[in-house]
Amino acid sequence: MLEGILFAMFAGVAIGCALGVVFHRNPVHCALLLVGVLLSLAGVFILLHAAFVAALQVIVYAGAIMVLFLFVVMLLNVKGETPLLTPGAAKGFGFLFGLIVATELLWTVLSPGGSEGGPFPAAALPAEFGSPAGLGMLLYTTWLYPFEIVSLLLLVAVVGAVVLAKRKFF
Amino acid sequence: MGTMPMVPLVWYQLLAAILFTIGVVGVLVRRSALVIFMSIELMLNAVNLSLIAFSRQHGGMEGHVFVFFVMAVAAAEVAIGLAILVAIFRNRETASVDDVHLLKG
Numbered sequence: 001m002l003e004g005i006l007f008a009m010f011a012g013v014a015i016g017c018a019l020g021v022v023f024h025r026n027p028v029h030c031a032l033l034l035v036g037v038l039l040s041l042a043g044v045f046i047l048l049h050a051a052f053v054a055a056l057q058v059i060v061y062a063g064a065i066m067v068l069f070l071f072v073v074m075l076l077n078v079k080g081e082t083p084l085l086t087p088g089a090a091k092g093f094g095f096l097f098g099l100i101v102a103t104e105l106l107w108t109v110l111s112p113g114g115s116e117g118g119p120f121p122a123a124a125l126p127a128e129f130g131s132p133a134g135l136g137m138l139l140y141t142t143w144l145y146p147f148e149i150v151s152l153l154l155l156v157a158v159v160g161a162v163v164l165a166k167r168k169f170f
Numbered sequence: 171m172g173t174m175p176m177v178p179l180v181w182y183q184l185l186a187a188i189l190f191t192i193g194v195v196g197v198l199v200r201r202s203a204l205v206i207f208m209s210i211e212l213m214l215n216a217v218n219l220s221l222i223a224f225s226r227q228h229g230g231m232e233g234h235v236f237v238f239f240v241m242a243v244a245a246a247e248v249a250i251g252l253a254i255l256v257a258i259f260r261n262r263e264t265a266s267v268d269d270v271h272l273l274k275g
Contacts, residue, residue, distance in 0.1 A: 022196035094198030105187035157246035164253035
């Protein structure tokens with residue numbers, strides 16, 4: 001019962017804030033509403049017993065990445081643009097395409113095969129499910145090479161960001 | 171932890187589908203490149219939610235590993251994307267994707 005109430009609360013906040021991100025005029029408000037989405041998704045992750053990923057979500061996403069966004073908003077000093085949405089036919093096609101994607105996704109989720117999983121299995125999860133120890137055990141054994149590649153990717157991204165921010169290109 | 175879970179998998183997938191759709195619409199209809207980046211983050215998070223829900227259903231932690239990688243790639247993408255945005259703004263004085271059309275025929 002409590003789980004259902006919490007899920008409804010987090011889901012409602014997430015969807016409301018997501019709509020705000022897309023349709024709000026001021027980019028600073030958009031960024032803060034995105035923080036709302038990320039935090040409520042962290043709550044949903046905790047409902048799914050993914051405690052460590054929820055902590056990562058708060059620290060990495062709502063902390064680091066959103067600070068980066070707010071810095072750039074401050075740096076660029078962008079005002080809310082006067083036509084909020086892209087003008088002309090592109091807007092119509094955008095909403096049409098969104099409708100198509102929504103139909104497709106809902107069709108997939110709600111089709112008989114999609115909901116076959118039913119309620120989550122009541123069988124007890126492994127003790128370390130969702131803990132840093134469990135994630136680390138997988139990450140440093142089975143997924144060691146992808147992990148190293150991702151660290152290389154982050155290094156390249158940092159160097160690239162510095163180079164891009166220094167020079168004049170366009 | 172031992173209680174019977176109340177919310178079935180489908181509800182989590184529905185939430186992920188709705189958030190992903192909102193992100194798609196945001197990318198397609200907004201003009202500001204910053205908000206487009208935020209909408210991309212929205213879509214990435216929707217996929218993360220679906221991965222975590224499947225991981226819960228499956229009982230294994232591989233989904234959490236995928237989410238970890240998605241977060242790392244998202245961080246790299248945001249760093250590069252925002253650096254490009256700053257470079258464009260510095261030279262063109264605009265953050266709107268409609269005003270950057272050098273490649274338009």
